[in-house]
Amino acid sequence: MLIQDVVKLANSISNSWVRVEQLRRIPGGLDVLFSVQKGKRGKKVESWNVTCRGVHEARITDFDGGGLALYPSTHPAARQYGARRAELRWPRTCDETRVLAALFRAHVETVDDWIPFDDYLFVNTPWNGTSFCPDFAPVSGSNFICRGPDFLLRAYGKALEAIGEPVRLTLCGAPRSKSIRPKVLHFGTSYVVADEFVAQRELMP
Numbered sequence: 001m002l003i004q005d006v007v008k009l010a011n012s013i014s015n016s017w018v019r020v021e022q023l024r025r026i027p028g029g030l031d032v033l034f035s036v037q038k039g040k041r042g043k044k045v046e047s048w049n050v051t052c053r054g055v056h057e058a059r060i061t062d063f064d065g066g067g068l069a070l071y072p073s074t075h076p077a078a079r080q081y082g083a084r085r086a087e088l089r090w091p092r093t094c095d096e097t098r099v100l101a102a103l104f105r106a107h108v109e110t111v112d113d114w115i116p117f118d119d120y121l122f123v124n125t126p127w128n129g130t131s132f133c134p135d136f137a138p139v140s141g142s143n144f145i146c147r148g149p150d151f152l153l154r155a156y157g158k159a160l161e162a163i164g165e166p167v168r169l170t171l172c173g174a175p176r177s178k179s180i181r182p183k184v185l186h187f188g189t190s191y192v193v194a195d196e197f198v199a200q201r202e203l204m205p
Helices: 003-012 076-082 095-111 150-162
Strands: 017-025 029-039 044-059 069-071 085-091 143-149 166-171 183-187 192-201
Touching: 003 017, 003 029, 003 069, 003 192, 044 076, 044 183, 069 166, 076 095, 076 143, 076 150, 076 183, 076 192, 085 150, 085 192, 095 150, 143 150
Parallel strands: none
Antiparallel strands: 017 029, 029 044, 044 192, 069 183, 085 143, 085 166, 183 192
């Protein structure tokens, strides 16, 4: 059954509450067993096993979140895996504190908190004796380097240019196949990014 139909069904139940009952790794993916209840402590009315194939990322932090949603491949958590790779360089002579603030604003505006800020930037904050000082890694010669999805690095580049920093953006390799179109299954504060979600209704006792 299509996962879209499961999401619609779960959300059509009055006062529905979605809970993860079981999570199991399988070759090439994950099996997630969801139950749908009438209210947080109400009677179980539906149970679905969702097989996630071609998993790119799984952030499982909540088994009792209550909601269920499916986001398309344009969602930033999924888009990063289908986007072309790029490399951004800027001078190591920059004002690192100012650069960090500009990059953080651009990051939040582009992807909110769906991609952790340090996933592609590798920001270190060593203690200098009185405060934490931002530091970027890796470096190459006289430049800092950031590698990641092109749409995010373009946003970083524009933010740095806006504060007067010279940047160089390079696209790496050929564009990714258009057949790579992962989606995001979101439940509570958890989510899975995968190429395919297949749902099967479980028999109720």
